[in-house]
Amino acid sequence: MLDEMVRHAGEWLRGSGPMNEIVISSRVRLARNVAGYPFLSRTSENQRSELMEMLRPHVVSAAGGAAGAFLDMNAISDLDQQVLVERHLVSRNLAEGKGSRGVAISKTENVSVMVNEEDHLRIQVLRSGLQLDEIWRDINALDDKLESKIEYAFHPRYGYLTACPTNVGTGIRVSVMLHLPGLKLTGEIERVFRAARDMRLAVRGLFGEGTEAAGDFFQVSNQVTLGRTEEDTINDFRLSVIPKIIEYEQKARRTLVSERTISLDDRVWRSLGTLRHARTISSEEVMLHLSHLRLGVHLGRLKDVTIQTINDLFLMSQPAHLQKVQGARLTGEQRSIARAELIRRRLTPGMN
Amino acid sequence: MNMNCQVCKKQQATVHLTDIVQGEKQERHLCESCAQEEGVLPKAPAHVQLGELITGLVMNKTAIQQLADLSCPHCKLTFVEFRNQGQLGCPHDYDAFEKALVPLIERAHEGASHHIGKVPNRLNAPRAADDDLVRLRRELTRAVDSEQYEEAARIRDRIRRLEES
Ligand SMILES: [Zn+2]
Numbered sequence: 001m002l003d004e005m006v007r008h009a010g011e012w013l014r015g016s017g018p019m020n021e022i023v024i025s026s027r028v029r030l031a032r033n034v035a036g037y038p039f040l041s042r043t044s045e046n047q048r049s050e051l052m053e054m055l056r057p058h059v060v061s062a063a064g065g066a067a068g069a070f071l072d073m074n075a076i077s078d079l080d081q082q083v084l085v086e087r088h089l090v091s092r093n094l095a096e097g098k099g100s101r102g103v104a105i106s107k108t109e110n111v112s113v114m115v116n117e118e119d120h121l122r123i124q125v126l127r128s129g130l131q132l133d134e135i136w137r138d139i140n141a142l143d144d145k146l147e148s149k150i151e152y153a154f155h156p157r158y159g160y161l162t163a164c165p166t167n168v169g170t171g172i173r174v175s176v177m178l179h180l181p182g183l184k185l186t187g188e189i190e191r192v193f194r195a196a197r198d199m200r201l202a203v204r205g206l207f208g209e210g211t212e213a214a215g216d217f218f219q220v221s222n223q224v225t226l227g228r229t230e231e232d233t234i235n236d237f238r239l240s241v242i243p244k245i246i247e248y249e250q251k252a253r254r255t256l257v258s259e260r261t262i263s264l265d266d267r268v269w270r271s272l273g274t275l276r277h278a279r280t281i282s283s284e285e286v287m288l289h290l291s292h293l294r295l296g297v298h299l300g301r302l303k304d305v306t307i308q309t310i311n312d313l314f315l316m317s318q319p320a321h322l323q324k325v326q327g328a329r330l331t332g333e334q335r336s337i338a339r340a341e342l343i344r345r346r347l348t349p350g351m352n
Numbered sequence: 353m354n355m356n357c358q359v360c361k362k363q364q365a366t367v368h369l370t371d372i373v374q375g376e377k378q379e380r381h382l383c384e385s386c387a388q389e390e391g392v393l394p395k396a397p398a399h400v401q402l403g404e405l406i407t408g409l410v411m412n413k414t415a416i417q418q419l420a421d422l423s424c425p426h427c428k429l430t431f432v433e434f435r436n437q438g439q440l441g442c443p444h445d446y447d448a449f450e451k452a453l454v455p456l457i458e459r460a461h462e463g464a465s466h467h468i469g470k471v472p473n474r475l476n477a478p479r480a481a482d483d484d485l486v487r488l489r490r491e492l493t494r495a496v497d498s499e500q501y502e503e504a505a506r507i508r509d510r511i512r513r514l515e516e517s
Contacts, residue, residue: 033443042427042441118439140470147472153443158457159467161443165453166460168446170469200462226457227464227493 001069002080006324009315010087010109010126015307017129021298022246024177024217025128027088028135028234030143031162031171032121033153039163040116049100052115056102058149059113059121062142063104068111072102079329082320088126093117111142118163119171121146132174132238136230159226169226174237178245181216181295182252185260185267192248200224201241215287216295220245257299268296272305276347280336286317286343309346316342357383424448468493485514 012025033039034055037047052072060070073081073094081095090103094117101116114122123146125139153161159169167173183189193203202221220241222233256264271289275281294310296302315321317339323330326338357365363383423430429441431449440446446453458465468490488511495504 035443038427038442039440041437041439042429143470144473147474151474152472154472155443155446155467157466158446159469159471161446163439165440165446165457168457169461169464169467172469224461224464226461226467227489229469229490 001071002076002083002324005087005109006083006316006321009311010089012088012110012126012128013311013315014128015311017127017131019242019246020129020307022179022249023130023242024179025126026130026132026135027124027126027175027177028132028139029173029175030121030123030139031119031160031167031173032123032143032146032150033161033163034120035151035153037120040118040120041163045099048116051120052100052102055115055121055150056104058146059104059115062113062123062146063111064106067107068104070102070104072100073097074100079320079323083324086315086318086320090114091117091122094122111138113142119167121150130176130238130242132176132234136234140230166223167225170228170230170233172225172230172233173221174233175219175221176237176242178218178220178242178249179216179291179294180218180245180249181291182249182256184216185264186252186255188248188252192245196220196241196245199236199241215284216291217287253295253299264299265296265301267292268301272296272302272347275343277344278340280333281340281343282336283318283339286313286339290314304349305347313343313346355381357381357386359383359386419449419452422449422452464493485511488514 012027015024017023017025034051037043037051040048043051056070060068063069071080071084073090081090084090084103084105085092085095087109089105089109089112091114094101094103094114097117099116101114103115104113105111110126112124112126114124123139123142125135125142127135155161160171162168162171180189180192183192196203200223202223204219205215205217220237222236224233271292275286275289275293278285290310290313293302293305294307297305297307297310316325319335322335322338322342325342330338355365357363358381360383363385365381366384420430420432424441424445425448426444427441429445431452434440434445434449440449454465466485466489468486471486488507492504492507492511495501495507
């Protein structure tokens with residue numbers, strides 16, 4: 001399944017969803033635990049494998065039945081685990097964990113259900129662009145379906161019980177991935193983040209090692225999970241937070257086009273030049289330049305590259321994807337060379 | 353607040369503690385790694401946010417010392433272990449550590465201490481009284497949000513009566 005998977009982007013990276021010029025994707029995750037078992041920090045390996053066997057048929061059915069797949073994290077290679085992380089199908093925490101743990105993934109890669117992550121179950125639904133309503137409808141139905149088979153740990157006062165009290169209550173984590181090059185270039189991004197943090201939202205860099213904003217991609221997520229309904233949390237994002245950020249970003253982009261045309265085009269075309277000609281390049285640098293290309297395409301400055309190609313390159317230029325496609329383990333240096341070659345090939349007219 | 357850590361004097365202080373020692377307020381400012389060395393911050397917490405919250409709890413040190421002896425009768429986790437690893441041991445911990453967890457939970461969730469979201473279907477039917485509570489708590493949040501404090505006080509009284517019944 002993985003060999004096939006790495007050759008193209010999942011639905012969420014197709015760049016086709018609503019508001020996709022700014023919103024890369026939307027994700028909702030629910031944390032759930034099974035009643036009658038300790039949380040994972042206190043389970044024995046026996047209990048972990050018991051949990052996995054018990055949950056497995058239910059999560060597979062939730063992820064679309066036979067069309068989906070269940071991956072036992074102990075049965076796949078480190079490289080394959082990293083591929084799943086790069087595709088946002090499992091968390092780094094699940095990949096790096098120990099003991100029985102696994103994930104059910106739907107064919108479209110929109111649904112993934114992790115077993116024995118920090119909680120017994122982490123249900124995730126992901127879609128391209130801003131589609132939180134649709135996601136909530138899907139994940140709520142999925143949760144209902146699982147709950148008819150599994151008794152969840154639930155407390156009349158605290159709601160769904162989780163291993164960490166920061167997730168207790170609804171156990172919901174809404175995350176929206178945003179591309180904000182305009183705000184970054186006009187220097188207004190910090191102001192937006194301060195406002196987001198005042199609203200108790202977490203903002204972090206999207207790709208790369210949990211970094212503070214590598215490149216122009218950011219993930220905004222809620223932190224409060226108690227005392228608000230799931231719908232309240234979703235609606236905050238859908239109706240106020242994200243539209244506001246989109247509005248600011250659009251304004252910044254208009255300013256760039258009207259007042260800083262030369263510097264904007266210079267950035268876009270230099271980035272294309274670098275990507276078309278580099279012989280060795282790091283993931284961070286790729287991310288920065290792809291961000292400029294993406295901006296250039298959406299502002300109509302750059303016509304001979306498609307968003308689809310850019311999204312594909314985001315995914316394929318990451319370390320595990322590169323090695324998986326090459327079919328070999330590569331050193332950092334070899335990866336930088338292979339990455340430059342892959343990008344050159346995809347971005348040079350007539351070569352693809 | 354931009355200042356260097358009082359211990360290593362090199363890194364920026366990001367952990368700010370206020371201890372009350374014999375009625376005297378003492379402030380201490382540490383960087384993350386020194387705070388970890390001193391055991392005020394769990395090492396490599398699973399959640400950055402939880403680390404911050406636990407730091408907040410250190411403010412009330414005497415209370416924490418009393419709570420340190422708490423342990424869960426089911427999974428045997430002690431509160432100190434929870435503080436160090438940042439993970440609870442089992443669903444019963446929410447009751448076993450209630451005293452210590454409530455302030456932490458409230459701090460994490462903007463003062464909220466009651467769930468008002470989705471409820472598993474199996475619990476839905478026979479809980480009419482609780483449904484009223486859920487509805488009232490939601491109304492209370494709305495009233496507070498819209499600064500209708502008289503209305504909020506009225507709803508709070510109704511919640512108390514229901515909770516006591
Ligand atoms: Zn316990």
